Amino acid sequence: MDVPRTFLARSIGYAAAALLVATATATAGAPAVAEPADAPVENGGLLRSVKTDLLAGAIPTGVKATSVTYRSSDTRGKPVATTGIVMVPASKWTGRGPRPLVTYAVGTHGSDPSCRPSQLLTRGLTTDRSGVPMIELQLLDVASLLTRGFAVTMTDFQGTEAPGRLPYLQPIPQAHAVLDAARAAISVGAVDRRAPVGIWGYSQGGGAAAAAAEQAKSYAPELNIRGSVVGAPPTNPARTMMFNEGKLSAGVIGYFVNGVRAEYPQLAPKIDAKLNSQGRDFLRKTAGECLVGSVVGHYFRSTKGMTVSGRPLIEELASDPEINSVFQSFVMGRTAPSHPVLLMQNVNDDVVPADDANATADAWKRGGTNVARANINTPSLPPIGAPGHAVGLVTGNIAVNWLAGRLTQ
Template sequence: MAVGAIAAVVLPTLPTIVPTAHAYESHYQEFYTPPAQLPTAQPGALIRSEPSRLVLEPSGQLGAYVATGTRIMYSSTDARGNPVAVTGTYFEPDNPWPSDGPRPLIAFATGPYGLGEQCAPSRMFNQGIHFSQGFDLMFGYEEGFIATMVARGFAVVVTDGVGLGIPGAIPQFLNRLAAGTALIDAARAAQKLPDTSLESDGPVAFWGWSSGGQASASAAELASTYAPELSVVGTWSGAPPADVAALLPYIDGNLLAGATGYVLNGIVASYPETGEALAGTLTPRGTQMVTWSRSICTLQSVANYAFRHLEFWFNTDLYELVGSDPLKGLLDAQRLGTLKPRGPVMISTNRWDSFSPWAGSHQLAVDWCNKGADVELWTNEQPPFLNKLSINHLLPYFVDGERGMQWLADRFNGVPATSNCSEL
């Protein structure tokens, strides 16, 4: 909470912009507001939990999760290792685990949903679709994966990530350390929940696509030292932004150009001392974009900022800014591939991904292979199509997600992974 408050001060605020979405979320305030004094327990400790309604769409009548939902708040650590409260949802399957051994747990990091507190995935599971005003519209676009996982007997815990959903906080978006620890601690918290079918030492796997792919990859890298007690059997990472700085040419003029505001807000939320300097690099249009990005979800961001060129948001050369400190050092710190992952990893990406480039995923696989990891790089060969719409970033997730789920099922069933390191 303190980091979010500082970041809100150092990033410029436009008084003419008064987001009203939070008024529609007032019934969430009590649960999502962390206690004034966080527990001194180890990361992954449960702070509170309550039953959570699970729906695929607002009425709850058109299909259903075959699972029982529990909203959780648990302790974790942020970008600098400070204690922080994080929220999420645990899915207890109605169906039994059909194979031998204890029920497995998938710790799931979502792709980008936006920075506004109303965008938190754990709130989407209650609503199916969120709408308050304008284009403040959001839905759980990954709910089909989770519904399939629980139907197959996997337990699933979905983290909101550091800051998302917490009133007054700014999410530490695309911060490697915060993303990884929040996902790991979600798994720890789920295994501590009472009255579930999980065992405290049962098998765990990490899953994530896009920004969630960064989180799952980071969790795999951090698990050996941060959570040596977890029985991590595998990690699926879809289109991970392994090198954040390398995204710039792809974000420019993209449907998802508004992600620039997410990244800048994430940097300042993680490292508040950068706020004043970064604010000084913004044009008035850039100031508006960064400020408004803190209050909206992804669809609103697309409606406001699709296909914008980055040069109009900055009063200095952006590539020079990114190529010099302090920003260069901060972005370099987000690079994946510097640590050996725990357990086998599957990276799934498209050859012509127009948002998170294939070259970054390939280099991540090479870096991990060079460290002796068990890595399978799966390349989707869907040809490039309307690049600035990021179709080659979005569509392969839904094409290859089934492959990823089967890959995890094999890991839980003790089937040896097949590495293709020798072919990279």
């Protein structure tokens, strides 16, 4: 029997959410909201900060949290207000030197404002515009870092103040958001300005961490970055989107196209001309969805029925030279990071092509970067867009141990 997608979406979402809500409490502090980005502060400077409460039972006790709005800059260097959250253990740091800071970039959460990790870490449960609940999926990583005594800062990424504005997988705005989140943590007094800094991300966050590692020396040279953990990074975003065609994760294609339309408005007419009514509806829906809602709303969906030509959406868009030029500008590996990097990648990843991640790491090594690899060798799983990728979410201890070795020397 066919189960309607809307019923399935709500059932799965609420069942997952119940696991977290059972140990969550309401928050006392309000999350930071957007402020004018042209305020007289530097990138990473605070526009607003609010003390807030974290989830009870999900984050170690004795952690102080602050929701922040800070200044960052977009692809063209234009100031943009960006939100996030800074967390610091209340206990005194007893390790060598000042308390370390990790700027943590989350994996794909979605394109709706309700998907922001700063909200999920404080509210426990949000609901996107499709009516599907969303919970924070990377609590274990955050808890592991805080248990080690590290301060943690998490960006919500740019463009999350309105549906469909997220520059999904775009290296420049994602790198700026991650690096400026570290600056914001220093600005709010979470750590000393000389504190050792680590960068860590997986999936979308892995791409953001890779981009931040590449751009750190030129964009944020004052940060004392000791190492970056780059997990399953989509270093060739357009190819990654093609790789997700017809899979469980097909909804992320909508995030990507919406993000290109938002960050490159001059391309919007060309993109729109290639879409039929199904394509326009796909972009409209995914603009207001979080990851859970997109999976259950668009699972195994082909985008061939969304274009006027009948070709898959990303393939059709890439046929336009101007659009393809933008796609190619997103490819990473042209700038070698100036600090050590750990690449974590499942060789049988069914969401992010392992070949792209490995090609980027090889390019970095040729450029002089100290690159270590932690290959996750699972058996070959059905390439449906989930199991081969999700396995990387339970290998956080490798990342934490590697970071600890560099941040506490």
